[in-house]
Amino acid sequence: MKKRLDTAKRRWTEELLEVLWAYRCTPQTTTQETSYNLMYDTETMIPVEVGESSIRRQLFDISLNQESLAVGLDLINELCDKSKIRKAACKLQAARRYNMKVWPRSFHKGDLVWREVRR
Template sequence: MLPGILWAYHCTPQSTTQETPYRLTYGVDAMIPIEVGQTSHRRQVFNNEQNNHELATDLDLLDELRDEAQIHAEACKLRAARRYNSRVKPRSFREGDLVWRLLGEARKDTSDVKLAPTWGGPFRVAKNLENGAYRLEELSGKPVPRTWNATHLKFYFS
């Protein structure tokens, strides 16, 4: 069944590009296997000379077809990003804010196993590096190594 499934995939227009992968590769639509085995209108009116001329024309237009497919794909990605970003709640912190820091699996205490805390802190925001990156320090003033992304921080309310 695999050859039939692959053939169907290559002959079906994709939602992102609005074109078939076969047409983007070769510049022409593929004939489905049933058209090859049985006589169809497409095969009855076949003219080899006219077909060669149209193939040459299609090859000239192939770059434009691929550019148009790329535009469709980028528009699809932008729609998906817009849909995703509409649900994202942006976080920003100012210097001096108290925050929790997400403890990754490597920082969790192994003796607690399941009941280990997921957030550690509190820490103070020492510097806002823009683009969602922050330098942290402990409440004693000792700097925390590396920068931290806003997705790994949340406000600490005392």
């Protein structure tokens, strides 16, 4: 059992790069886009897809890819606007969830309240 734990402790450094790459290739909740796509405006594949024969690799056509990249450049502003709208909606949803337990209070002149004493 101990030997297996020691082996697992050493292996995590070897797998870290693949995990981080997969994270960069996974659509995030706020933007529904991959961070790699937002940064470089291109799709990417995780290492498993590169090593294994996948449908993406079988149907890849270089001329179609170049055309798609050119169209993507034309649509970059729309993609940024769409991402900003999703980000704002996500922030609003988080604020609603956070403020759900907050009880609104209003104070009037003459109400007793705690005051912080600064020295």
